[in-house]
Amino acid sequence: MTQGDKMATSEAEIETLVRTFYGRIREDEMLGPVFARAIGEDWEPHLLKMMDFWSSVMLTTGRYHGRPMPAHMRLKDVTPAHFDRWLTLFGQTVDEVCAAEAAPAFKERAHRIAGSLQLGMFFNPATAEGRARAAD
Numbered sequence: 001m002t003q004g005d006k007m008a009t010s011e012a013e014i015e016t017l018v019r020t021f022y023g024r025i026r027e028d029e030m031l032g033p034v035f036a037r038a039i040g041e042d043w044e045p046h047l048l049k050m051m052d053f054w055s056s057v058m059l060t061t062g063r064y065h066g067r068p069m070p071a072h073m074r075l076k077d078v079t080p081a082h083f084d085r086w087l088t089l090f091g092q093t094v095d096e097v098c099a100a101e102a103a104p105a106f107k108e109r110a111h112r113i114a115g116s117l118q119l120g121m122f123f124n125p126a127t128a129e130g131r132a133r134a135a136d
Helices: 011-027 031-039 044-059 068-073 080-097 103-122 125-135
Strands: none
Touching: 011 031, 011 044, 011 080, 031 080, 044 103, 068 103, 080 103
């Protein structure tokens, strides 16, 4: 699955994944409007940033220097259901465009990243404390 310490993927595969995936996002009834409001008309800067992001995640290139949490925290209309839909579309796209040996790693990292973003966006200490007490 790995080539040395890097995943079995390439910059070309990452670009194909990002462009295909965000093409689907734009057409998605649930996610399209959210992304359109956040990105506007010119998607190319976002696509290039996402290519840098996935290159850093999968190939450890260090090209991505953004701060995803603050960017996502500004999206007040996003719910956990949006993350579920994003992960579904991402997984489908990965299965279609990525090599079989790279697909599981892309999906695993996407789930971890989505979980982290959701924790930052939706974690409610009061609710978590209540659940912890109920489990005792």
